[in-house]
Amino acid sequence: MNIGEASTLSGVSAKMIRYYESIGLIEPPARTASQYRVYADDDVHTLRFVRRSRDLGFSLEETRELLALWHDKSRASADVKKLAMAHVRDLEAKAAELSAMADTLRHLATHCHGDHRPDCPILSDFAAGAPTQRKA
Amino acid sequence: MNIGEASTLSGVSAKMIRYYESIGLIEPPARTASQYRVYADDDVHTLRFVRRSRDLGFSLEETRELLALWHDKSRASADVKKLAMAHVRDLEAKAAELSAMADTLRHLATHCHGDHRPDCPILSDFAAGAPTQRKA
DNA sequence: CTTGACCTTCCCATGATGGGAAGCCCCATA
DNA sequence: TATGGGGCTTCCCATCATGGGAAGGTCAAG
Structure with missing residues (x-):
């Protein structure tokens, strides 16, 4: 084909x-x-x-x-499982990181009126923040 | 400076x-x-x-x-909040996607002995699968 | 005046994928 | 048989955000 x-x-x-x-x-x-x-x-x-x-x-x-x-017909299933589980931990770590970002942002948004007024704690926070700890 | x-x-x-x-x-x-x-x-x-x-x-x-x-001093806080919340949904969707991958893989690994024997349902699943639905 | 730390621009690489051009190939239908 | 359209080939470029590094100019301290 x-x-x-x-x-x-x-x-x-x-x-x-x-x-x-x-x-x-x-x-x-x-x-x-x-x-x-x-x-x-x-x-x-x-x-x-x-x-x-x-x-x-x-x-x-x-x-x-x-x-x-x-x-490789002769490799142990442990080898495969090890690789798979390492990847599971990677995926979960990344998922947690994204969730944490979402939580932070959602929290900031909670304090934003979201109306016609210009004041918004979201941007104030952005502007105020000292350099934060970077992700690994 | x-x-x-x-x-x-x-x-x-x-x-x-x-x-x-x-x-x-x-x-x-x-x-x-x-x-x-x-x-x-x-x-x-x-x-x-x-x-x-x-x-x-x-x-x-x-x-x-x-x-x-x-x-923009004159924009409404609603504009900011809208953008922020859209991003929160993005983040949560991505997090959920990664979690789903992790769950699937973890489930497969559950059925893998993880010992010296070569049989491993993880790879069998990989090999068997018909084309799955792709992420958007 | 030398040395070393800093600055400049420019090009290249990453990871995985898509877009598209230019040019061949193959088959069905007129 | 000729033609058209769709599939195949290779090649180059773009994405997104970032880092690496070379070659060369600058500045300040000793």
Whole structure:
């Protein structure tokens, strides 16, 4: 099948499929005489794997490791679980960070009248703040 | 004061100060005869405002709007609150999305033995999945 | 006057993705 | 068979916010 069909079946854009190939995340497929890429069902399988990994927030580098683990029949499940749980902690930390920002802002907004008057504690706070601690 | 001091006082890197100037987010400061940028206390104030905005997850474009609102003495506080609350919803949506990813992955990991054996439902799931619904 | 810290501009890199141009290829239909 | 349209190819550029670093000028203290 051509790249278009592989894209449709896997849910990965043709653009990204070529990109993944260029960075060595996936194997270069066979080509027709006119240089068209030719994919097999197995390739679609791999592309779906990548997509699922991306959808769960793994970076392409992490996805590369997961693919390696997937192909390595002899690795222990502990290796996979370790990577997954580290990522879970990352995701939760990021989620908490965003929630904290939302809470802070929501709190500031509570004290803003939100009417025709110009006074607004939100901007006053912005203006007043000393340099805050930066996120890691 | 020079850019270094303004950077220290505001918590915005010199690199970013120059960048903010280049995209018109902040006003170009005066220059010495030798082209050194010269900042006043007010400029540090503005830089802190920008930093606070960024720390609360506003994009530079949103920050630009906030700065405009800040300088506009006649705008209603409702305008500010509206922008802030829209951003709160954005932040909360992103946080929820990350949490959902974490939950999914944590659930998968629950079923992974995490020992020396190679079987791992995490990767099996990755490999099996049909194209899932993409995030908006 | 030298030295070292600071400043200037300019270019490049990141991560993941999309947009689009220029040019070939393939198939169906007129 | 010719033509048109859609798919494929590569290549370059843009995004968003930030950092790194080179090459060179400046300033202040010793």
